[in-house]
Amino acid sequence: MRIPFLLERATSAQQQQNKRTIMGTRYNFRENEEKWQKAWRQASLFKAKEESPKYYVLEMLPYPSGRLHVGHARNYTIGDVIARYKHACGFSILHPMGWDAFGLPAENAAIQHGVHPKTWTLENVRLMKEELLSLGFSYDWDREILTCSPDYYRNEQKIFLDFLKQGIAYRKKSFVNWDPIEGTVLANEQVIDGKGWRSGAPVERRQLFQWFLKITDFAEELLDDLSNLDHWPEKVKTMQAKWIGKSEGARILFPLIEKNETLEVFTTCPETLFGASFLGISPDHPFVEGLAKSIPALQTFVVECRASGTSQKDIEMAEKKGFNTGLTVQHPFIKDLTLPLYVANFVFADYGTGIIFGCPAHDSRDYEFAVKYKLPILPVIKASHDENLPYEGEGILINSDFMNGMTVNEAKKEIIGRLESKKLGSKETSYKLRDWGISRQRYWGCPIPIIHCPDCGVVPVPEDQLPVILPQDVTFDQPGNPLDAHPTWKYVVCPKCNGAAERETDTFDTFMDSSWYFARYCSPHSSQPFVKEEAEFWLSVDQYIGGIEHAILHLLYARFFTKALRQCGYWDLKEPFQNLLTQGMVCHETYRDLAGTWLYPDEVEKRNGFFVKVSDGTPIKIGRSEKMSKSKCNVVATEKIVQEYGADTIRLFMLSDSPPERDFEWTDAGIEGSWRYINKLWRLVTSRLSDLNSIKKSEIPQDFTDKAKEIRKLTHKTIAEVTQDIERFHLNRYIARLREFSNALEDFLPSDSSEYWVLNEALHTLVLLFAPALPHLAEALWAELGQAPFIYDQPWPQSDPMWVQEETITLAIQVNGKMRGTVEIQPHLKEEEIKALILSVPTVKAQIKEKIIKKFIYVPGKVANVVL
């Protein structure tokens, strides 16, 4: 196998293409795909019409990163199959496409290559759109959206102002990753091992005023409504539910001994209170801030804790550290017991109350902490079997006074009751979900429509002054946000008092842009974000398709926006995406040279059986297959593949091997195999055309020969099975069944008029069933079969149940659960008759010999098991 097939084969493929045309036996994809794409465009075939029944197919909004890679191609091929299939089933389709055009990579390109983010982005969009067009997807391009256009973001600014009116948007102080050398805020991905990716300086957490959306107000609804999303993968619903993280617990008051103050603790395990050995408070808690003023060592400790990025992962994986404040609190139920108060780096300020009580015996983090600081570890829950500490499972309470002998649930109720009657605490529901911080200290995003006035404070930009346009004349030659450094843009007059004021220079998180785009597609040219009636006609999305990596954030934010927009009166919609398909990633082998540098597939080739670098012939190392990513160079651009093999071949390959939800392995052999099959299909249909000319196609024959019956049965069985496969997104099986079908047709050489009729029906069916997957080839073959365009508008074939039924059933025979052969039976046979039949089978007789039959199990139509 030659790896650098792309360049070399492109030439040979072209030569072959010529030969094929002359010979007339090969499918000319180049000519054909161009021809049909043009015809579709001229007929405005994919223009969405507001007619019932409707079907909205949506693939996740792509970021215009440069070139279309095969991961995109997979996502859109799946969507296109669904869209075309549903259209054939009689639905009016909305199938749009657009661009998630704001974001960090454009700014990085600006810094690295000196190209303006807008120029870079628009060029990428141009290239990627060209490639999308070449793949023949059924998009309604009249509805294309571009999130970086003022037309789009003006509406986003309006939505934000409405959120502000409704109290959904608010401002508070929050931490960012601060690079002290660059003097800029870094994204989490720009922090590597706690250091800035460019400067290498240790990152610190710094507080800034930022805008937030109150997603927590919707926590309960976001959780409850998950149960209505019947066609979402269970794993995604589970992940979202855990992310929202609702927990019933208690708020407990601990009076400080040394001060006349009380600390409030939130815990999900109040029943372990008698095992408490310390209180842990977050270094970012306001109480600590006050305390640190008088304790310099604590001040130092807090700074140390902040010497890392904001990422949850980094904070949680950091070594547990504590600072003993010297303060103590009173245990609510044990008079003589006081607990030390530690500032602890593993306690989060924004979960619960920011203070915990540590019960080392039953929490692994508390346990680690207690061992380190030599704090008592008292077990209060006894497991049914001996368990090592820390033990976090169910059990019976011990060492807990009035709760001894209770189960965990009983004890929870009991202690909350007692806390409430003593006025030392109360039952409390808490969520892990935090409010959504939407401010970004960056240029290439939607400007936040806010003005800061020294007299009036925070003033929203009046709606008639929208959009707040992002200025173009910026440079990236200094640290920080170019909007901050802009000489004029941010200086404005206050809309309230006409005094001198300044614009907010932060921009929105780009997740904002993708949280409502599905609604914009419904009214892409409206002066409002969308028209209620149009949005409510099309939404919710009937089938949403995208990567599993968006299981939580994007999908949760979009669900939240839907509910927040309802609160603002935009619509009555509850959920944006009725059905969700999360597709797996596309993987490819990785290559490195001797120096360990990653190489692209076309920098590698096989010479004399060894893989070497094309440029200098030195050996290379082949790594295992990994998710395609630019950083590992194992990406395959669709453009070259389309040029060499055509759109239908790449589409076929994307559908063939793996089921959509699993990872997909890209191989050169696989694309070759698909190309061969495309030609096989072309030959199968075109070589039989002359056979079909003589027959009267409209008249169903009175009698069918056995051979004709067999093929007709297969035809109708295939329709039924393929339909079910597509409905269930078993798209690889959909293709596999059609291959089986076409294999059978290749062997079918008709000789009787009923057989010709059946062949005609079978070929028409085959082409119709393939049409969603291979639209260009299907249009071409449809025309070859003498039919008028477009196959796109043809109804989906219906299977005749009479022809799907089997006359006999193959029954599996087992002896003691082991397979011993099969037997053909009539479906109407009774169990006794079947038993007699099976006991007469030689292989069964050989197993039974003299033994006694203890049991006979018969599962109708499936299996019979003789138990000895």
Next chain:
RNA sequence: GCGGGCGUGGUGGAAUUGGUAGACACGCCAGACUUAGGAUCUGGUGGCGCAAGCCGUGGGGGUUCAAGUCCCUUCGCCCGCACCA
């Protein structure tokens, strides 16, 4: 660290509710055709065994007449963790 998944031949994967493991392909092997071509066609292909048969779904254990599928445990890999999108 926490949360969620996945694991089947040389390879990608098939296998309603537990009921014929390996569909359909890729690859490989053998043959046919042929102006030798990465074209096309035919046959074979989980492992062991001459065969009967035995063994096989990451490893170990369990439930069941019956386990790829259910339960426990263990290993490996992947996704997400709130400023990548």
